[in-house]
Amino acid sequence: MTTMSTAAHAAPSRGGPLVRLWRGRAEDAPWVRPAFLGLLAVTTALYLWNLSASGYANSFYSAAVQAGGESWKAFFFGSLDAANAITVDKPPAALWPMALSVRLFGLGSWQILVPEVLMGVATVAVLYAAVRRRFGAGAGLIAGAVLALTPVAALMFRFNNPDALLALLMTVAVYCVLRALEQEKGAAKWLVRAGVAFGFAFLAKTLQAFLILPPLALVYGVCAPGAIGRRIGRLALAGLAMIVSAGWWVALVELWPAASRPYVGGSQNNSFLELTFGYNGLGRINGNETGSVGGGGRGGGQGGGWGETGIGRMFNDSIGGQISWLLPAALILLVAGLVVTWRAPRTDTARSAFLVWGGSLLITLAVFSFMAGIFHEYYTVALAPYLAALVGMGAAVLWEERTRRLASAALAVTVAATAVWGWTLLGRTPDWLPWLRWAVLVAGSVAALGLLFAGRIDRRLGLAVAGLGLAAGLAGPFAYTLETLGTGHQGSIVTAGPAGGAMGGRGPGGGGMRMFEGGAFPGGQGGQGGQGGQMPGGQGQGQGQGGQMPGGQGGQGGQMPGGQGGQGGQMPGGTPPQGMPQGMPQGMPQGMSRGEGGPGGGGMGGLLNGASVGTEAKAALLADADDYTWVAATVGAQNAASYQLATEKPVMAIGGFNGSDPSPTLARFKQYVAEGKIHYFIGGSESSTGESATGTGEDGGRMGGGGPGGGPGGGNSEISTWVSETFEKVTIGGATFYDLTQEK
Numbered sequence: 001m002t003t004m005s006t007a008a009h010a011a012p013s014r015g016g017p018l019v020r021l022w023r024g025r026a027e028d029a030p031w032v033r034p035a036f037l038g039l040l041a042v043t044t045a046l047y048l049w050n051l052s053a054s055g056y057a058n059s060f061y062s063a064a065v066q067a068g069g070e071s072w073k074a075f076f077f078g079s080l081d082a083a084n085a086i087t088v089d090k091p092p093a094a095l096w097p098m099a100l101s102v103r104l105f106g107l108g109s110w111q112i113l114v115p116e117v118l119m120g121v122a123t124v125a126v127l128y129a130a131v132r133r134r135f136g137a138g139a140g141l142i143a144g145a146v147l148a149l150t151p152v153a154a155l156m157f158r159f160n161n162p163d164a165l166l167a168l169l170m171t172v173a174v175y176c177v178l179r180a181l182e183q184e185k186g187a188a189k190w191l192v193r194a195g196v197a198f199g200f201a202f203l204a205k206t207l208q209a210f211l212i213l214p215p216l217a218l219v220y221g222v223c224a225p226g227a228i229g230r231r232i233g234r235l236a237l238a239g240l241a242m243i244v245s246a247g248w249w250v251a252l253v254e255l256w257p258a259a260s261r262p263y264v265g266g267s268q269n270n271s272f273l274e275l276t277f278g279y280n281g282l283g284r285i286n287g288n289e290t291g292s293v294g295g296g297g298r299g300g301g302q303g304g305g306w307g308e309t310g311i312g313r314m315f316n317d318s319i320g321g322q323i324s325w326l327l328p329a330a331l332i333l334l335v336a337g338l339v340v341t342w343r344a345p346r347t348d349t350a351r352s353a354f355l356v357w358g359g360s361l362l363i364t365l366a367v368f369s370f371m372a373g374i375f376h377e378y379y380t381v382a383l384a385p386y387l388a389a390l391v392g393m394g395a396a397v398l399w400e401e402r403t404r405r406l407a408s409a410a411l412a413v414t415v416a417a418t419a420v421w422g423w424t425l426l427g428r429t430p431d432w433l434p435w436l437r438w439a440v441l442v443a444g445s446v447a448a449l450g451l452l453f454a455g456r457i458d459r460r461l462g463l464a465v466a467g468l469g470l471a472a473g474l475a476g477p478f479a480y481t482l483e484t485l486g487t488g489h490q491g492s493i494v495t496a497g498p499a500g501g502a503m504g505g506r507g508p509g510g511g512g513m514r515m516f517e518g519g520a521f522p523g524g525q526g527g528q529g530g531q532g533g534q535m536p537g538g539q540g541q542g543q544g545q546g547g548q549m550p551g552g553q554g555g556q557g558g559q560m561p562g563g564q565g566g567q568g569g570q571m572p573g574g575t576p577p578q579g580m581p582q583g584m585p586q587g588m589p590q591g592m593s594r595g596e597g598g599p600g601g602g603g604m605g606g607l608l609n610g611a612s613v614g615t616e617a618k619a620a621l622l623a624d625a626d627d628y629t630w631v632a633a634t635v636g637a638q639n640a641a642s643y644q645l646a647t648e649k650p651v652m653a654i655g656g657f658n659g660s661d662p663s664p665t666l667a668r669f670k671q672y673v674a675e676g677k678i679h680y681f682i683g684g685s686e687s688s689t690g691e692s693a694t695g696t697g698e699d700g701g702r703m704g705g706g707g708p709g710g711g712p713g714g715g716n717s718e719i720s721t722w723v724s725e726t727f728e729k730v731t732i733g734g735a736t737f738y739d740l741t742q743e744k
Contacts, residue, residue, distance in 0.1 A: 032137040043148040047117040053488030063641030068099030081650035089266025093203035094162035119164045120157025130175040135396040143392030151480040151496035152322040156381040169201035184226040191238035199245025206280045215359025223352045263663035265656040287372035306375045313369040323380035325477040330387040333394020334358040361386035403455035412451040415469035419444020422476040432498040444472035613646035616733035634682035635659040655716040683736040
């Protein structure tokens with residue numbers, strides 16, 4: 001192999017800083033640094049384009065960012081509001097860059113989302129650096145381009161979920177381990193840096209950060225230079241660095257008096273450790289997420305309410321278009337790279353790189369494929385850096401070995417498989433760019449045929465054929481990415497690509513409701529003999545096709561709150577929209593289709609996305625706002641977030657994300673009211689046109705759950721009932737408010 005060695009970067013370029021920046025290393029070809037800078041510039045421009053279309057994106061996290069921009073205590077804990085009632089259901093590291101941006105530049109969509117874009121660009125840069133060190137600039141550029149154009153990456157590096165920071169830190173960790181594998185001297189410092197990256201990744205998304213620890217530790221322990229005792233000692237030192245970099249925050253939260261800190265959202269016992277190992281830990285694997293929107297897995301490959309599990313999960317209709325365009329290529333190239341490097345010495349860095357990136361891909365792929373708990377399509381962004389690295393590395397290795405028939409045949413098979421799979425994925429949206437799938441198939445077939453003879457034709461012609469194959473492989477994800485960039489995404493469940501490519505939240509108010517086999521919503525248990533499903537929190541007791549919404553009472557077929565039960569479990573609004581997937585509970589309100597919330601965009605009772613807030617409601621909350629700790633309280637975090645973002649004043653999210661956390665208790669809530677700390681309780685609402693915080697919409701629209709008498713949590717239902725029985729009800733705009741200063 002003739003790929004660039006790690007020693008080939010000694011002599012610095014001459015000239016001023018700008019010249020050195022543009023020219024790069026003296027030993028590099030003149031095109032290398034400009035091409036790399038061009039990759040970063042194009043990625044930045046693409047990811048910034050149309051960024052404001054997503055508004056506050058996931059209002060759940062945006063509210064916590066707003067709170068952190070106002071209160072350092074909220075910043076530290078990751079509180080949903082500046083008065084520190086309850087935290088998000090994750091540790092706060094992913095919120096910190098956004099909260100700092102809001103502190104510096106004020107609250108707004110760009111202030112929240114630009115840090116995510118910068119994380120995406122940084123991930124591309126780190127990936128390029130990791131791949132080019134051993135496999136050359138061409139391989140690094142291919143890897144960076146594949147990552148930047150992966151649809152789910154283009155989605156999540158413009159969104160405010162924790163996954164952007166997680167992907168960046170995982171890529172940094174792999175880079176550091178690869179540097180440690182290069183030589184014995186200086187390995188310890190690189191492993192310590194990897195440990196720190198893992199620690200802060202844990203503070204972004206808890207145990208998911210540790211998925212790739214086993215392959216990285218194993219590869220270093222076996223393949224690194226030096227005596228085995230020293231290798232083990234360095235790994236132990238890296239483990240200590242990881243524990244310290246994550247444990248300082250965990251220790252402070254656990255030791256902090258519970259009475260003077262916010263409740264740990266997502267936990268049932270106000271414990272971050274319980275949250276880590278329960279709802280955010282083993283619960284994601286076995287489906288038993290106590291207090292989650294799902295709760296309780298189903299066997300037989302059903303994955304609870306989160307779709308089919310199994311080896312084909314990453315290729316199915318829901319997930320395939322997000323991540324799997326070049327997944328077959330990555331797997332083929334992983335095998336090819338290991339075959340080519342198999343007879344190399346134990347410490348060969350090329351083989352170690354394939355083992356590190358390949359091991360990271362395979363273990364993450366296996367967990368995502370078989371986990372029975374909560375799983376969303378956008379989680380697959382974690383696979384993107386590993387996949388992209390393997391494509392760049394494998395393509396470079398096989399290109400160097402192209403004079404061998406097996407290598408040229410492997411290149412041809414890779415391109416052909418990628419083209420056929422791209423043709424298949426594009427066929428799932430037949431009315432969207434129908435010509436593209438055939439162009440991909442034809443171009444890929446021509447390139448595959450040419451690559452069979454790559455070692456026997458002119459080098460320039462061979463490069464042209466290889467370029468055609470790369471273009472054919474990237475055409476589908478590039479088109480999906482452009483479609484993603486041109487569309488706003490809001491809510492808790494979002495997907496990349498065109499309508500019909502997956503189920504997810506798109507556009508203003510897009511709560512991203514997904515359907516699963518039998519029409520079941522996450523966590524729903526169908527009624528006896530029924531074909532329909534439930535919304536989260538419903539307990540199906542009927543015989544028909546319907547299900548329930550939170551707070552509804554099960555009759556035959558189930559009910560919506562306030563709706564009429566009966567056979568079929570109808571929801572208010574009549575017939576389901578045209579094109580609704582088979583199994584949707586009969587009577588879905590008109591207009592509630594894939595990617596749309598209920599009235600006012602508060603889809604699924606505000607579970608997936610918050611309500612729009614009209615001018616009248618905003619004015620009422622801002623009146624005498626400084627006299628109260630919380631201007632309002634409401635069940636569930638998404639609707640609380642909507643009112644908080646509209647007013648920039650604390651709004652208490654009773655019960656956390658979906659209203660199921662036991663915080664506050666009824667006694668504590670009564671105490672807050674008696675002390676005059678809460679002005680309003682916001683219940684359910686009617687439809688009323690008004691201006692929202694990020695656009696136009698209906699004032700406070702939501703479906704059930706949040707109003708008095710509703711709410712999925714028992715304690716929260718007690719609060720709702722007490723409020724409705726004790727205080728005066730007022731209608732402001734279209735929303736139902738209870739003035740907690742005016743008893744009946």
